[in-house]
């Protein structure tokens with residue numbers, strides 16, 4: 001991820017370094033190259049526009065740092081603006097004053113929510129918390145079982161609904177009806193949070209259903225779950241590999257759920273990464289975590305400054 005963007009940007013700066021003095025036309029040329037590099041990396045157009053106009057304004061303005069040569073100054077500005085579009089400060093989980101802290105996960109099917117649930121639980125446990133997972137994704141076949149497996153790997157208990165009618169269970173019929181014999185996801189989510197409170201777990205992570213595309217019913221279900229469990233954090237999980245569609249998807253979830261933070265998943269892939277760079281800026285919500293593989297430990301807190309340095313390295 002970001003390799004090509006990183007190469008392009010560092011190449012641009014390399015050209016500048018050879019110059020003793022940098023003119024306005026050098027600045028304009030550099031900004032043009034940055035613009036092309038960002039567009040090629042799939043960064044959304046409004047984000048590119050905002051980014052380049054900020055860099056231009058600052059680079060042509062009277063921002064002089066005695067200790068830096070002109071090329072270094074531009075790199076510094078680009079770095080700071082990258083940190084800004086990635087969300088600025090590292091944003092931590094807000095824990096509830098009265099446990100359990102309720103974290104709801106939302107996103108499209110296949111975005112990596114269930115995998116993330118396990119990683120987040122494992123990471124929290126590692127930090128001394130006592131998380132519990134709740135399987136409220138009753139849409140996708142096997143989602144409940146998958147969460148149970150994930151919970152086992154993470155060494156964290158899972159609240160899963162009982163399947164009501166095992167006798168004569170027909171997955172296809174139940175899937176089509178949307179209930180799959182588990183009852184309704186809103187009650188399951190509510191009961192899961194109650195169970196976490198009863199067992200005095202201090203964090204409860206609620207996995208919810210996604211669909212392949214945004215639809216009104218899905219959004220309503222997520223909004224109903226939100227109303228029922230009043231989460232302290234709603235993490236929107238987005239597959240960094242889906243390209244430009246990421247921005248549109250993020251905006252739809254933002255309107256429907258007003259989530260509190262973003263998790264970028266599949267950052268280990270070879271996508272160009274620009275869409276991922278656009279999500280924080282277009283939704284105004286911070287990227288909080290990055291998922292970088294299928295294993296439970298392949299997960300990190302997202303630090304905008306470190307990510308910017310990685311891109312400009």
Ligand code: GDP
Pocket residue numbers: 107108109110111112113114115116140210265266267268269291292293294
């Ligand atoms: P959900 O439908 O949103 O719950 O998505 P899943 O958690 O089931 O993930 C969908 C697929 O993506 C699974 O095959 C996961 O193993 C895979 N996956 C999830 N997160 C990552 C990641 O960070 N990197 C990679 N390479 N694969 C991932």
